[in-house]
Amino acid sequence: MFDSTRTTALAPDLGAALAGRRLAVVGAGTMGRAIAAGLHRAGALADAALTAVDHRRAGARALAHEIPGAGVRDLADACRDADVVLLCVKPKDVPEALAALRAADALAHAPLLVSICAGVTIAALEQGTGGAVPVVRAMPNTASQIGRGCTVVSRGALATDEHMAVATAIFSGVGRCLTLDERHLDAVTAVSASGPAFIYVVLEALTDGAVSCGLPRDAAMELVARMTQGAAEMVLATGRHPAALKDDVTTPGGCTIAGLMVLEDGRARSVLSRTIETTARVAAGLGR
Ligand SMILES: NC(=O)c1ccc[n+]([C@@H]2O[C@H](COP(=O)([O-])OP(=O)(O)OC[C@H]3O[C@@H](n4cnc5c(N)ncnc54)[C@H](OP(=O)(O)O)[C@@H]3O)[C@@H](O)[C@H]2O)c1
Incomplete structure (x- = not known):
């Protein structure tokens, strides 16, 4: 059997881990929609509020259409009210998105930022958010959509055990979730994501x-x-x-x-x- 000691324990009750949390999915493309759909499929959003954000309103609306109760808002409004911001934009779009959030002071309440963006380091995310926002970097894959994803999460300097539990609950809801040091994430990207x-x-x-x-x-x-x-x-x-x-x-x-x-x-x-x-x-x- 495989050594499971590196595997973060599955949240005992996924719904409870996310209950009462407000999630903003920033980037309603392939992965934003796959993760949202997987979480909905797992019943993890029953007591959570999900808001979709996208450049293209049609993409955000399509995501919201698939998830009962989900809303569509602008980037700053959605993140200002979020407990968890799930950043699902292309790597090249990360600086612009974070700059817009800072300019709008939308992260002042220090929500958990979970980024799935390939190659964007925790240091860059921490710097881009002003250095006071807890960050977890994650690398999932498209099979999250059917609950068969495999994701690795890495902890940023300001992320607490509770933040890690929330991030782990999100990705355990759409498959298997392991925790590894960030230095492994490019290899994980090649294997799990690509x-x-x-x-x-x-x-x-x-x-x-x-x-x-x-x-x-x-x-x-x-x-x-x-x-x-x-x-x-x-x-x-x-x-x-x-x-x-x-x-x-x-x-x-x-x-x-x-x-x-x-x-x-x-x-x-x-x-x-x-x-x-x-x-x-x-x-x-x-x-x-
Ligand atoms: N695809 C995979 O299999 C996979 C697996 C693991 C990780 N990832 C990572 O997941 C991230 C998303 O990949 P994806 O394949 O889902 O990309 P995608 O389909 O292009 O979705 C990204 C969406 O974000 C939107 N967007 C860009 N900037 C935005 C902003 N400032 N505010 C709101 N929305 C914005 C884009 O709109 P526009 O197109 O109009 O700019 C697009 O609809 C990437 O960083 C990638 O590295 C992908």
């Missing part, structure tokens, strides 16, 4: 192979997705090394080892490792 895109390419390629062998595409796609899900769950449930699990599938002289030789010829192992390495390097530069 990783789904890499796996979708693998799923598509395996499906194409099956179609080429004559399987109907819908059946091929479902089989590939369920096989991938099962393989991932085997790693998590058994805690065994993937190489050992691979060996279980590999009969001497059989078809699997023949297929693995083709993967090795294509240097799939090094290509995938380097994909993560390059992604992490680019992620590190996004906030600059």
Whole structure:
């Protein structure tokens, strides 16, 4: 089994952790909507108030339409009344958003700022908010939308245990939430946040192979997705090394080892490792 000591305990009652809190989701794009939808799906917003903010009112309205009781407001008004500001804008848009909030004095009450923005450091967020706002940096992924996300949170200098409990409750509500030191977040971005895109390419390629062998595409796609899900769950449930699990599938002289030789010829192992390495390097530069 995997060591769970690094995992922040799941809030015993997610609804209670967020009860009475006012959340402002700043940036109602892919991730803002995914997290809001996941929290709603988990029932975590029953006693919380959610407000959506976006450059494009249509995006904020669409988010609010999906979440009963959610409102739409301007950036400063929403954040001035928020206990938690969930910053979900692109990294390049962070300085402008924080500058607007400071100019409007909308963070004077020191709400918890939870940023999911890749490459934007805690130091930059603390500086951009004037140095008196508690910050938690998080890196979730799009599977938050269906409650199957995996998120890492990192604590800023002013964030208390209670702030961490709130941030952890948010992301535990949409999947699994771990706490790690911020120095790991670029690697986490490559694996957790960008990783789904890499796996979708693998799923598509395996499906194409099956179609080429004559399987109907819908059946091929479902089989590939369920096989991938099962393989991932085997790693998590058994805690065994993937190489050992691979060996279980590999009969001497059989078809699997023949297929693995083709993967090795294509240097799939090094290509995938380097994909993560390059992604992490680019992620590190996004906030600059
Ligand atoms: N997508 C992922 O899989 C993923 C995973 C993990 C983390 N993240 C992080 O999540 C953040 C958001 O990514 P995303 O894919 O959700 O981006 P997105 O779909 O472009 O959504 C961002 C939204 O924020 C709006 N916005 C920008 N500046 C704003 C401001 N000052 N006030 C209000 N709204 C503003 C944008 O409007 P305009 O387009 O009109 O500017 C856009 O609708 C990024 O920092 C990214 O690093 C993304």
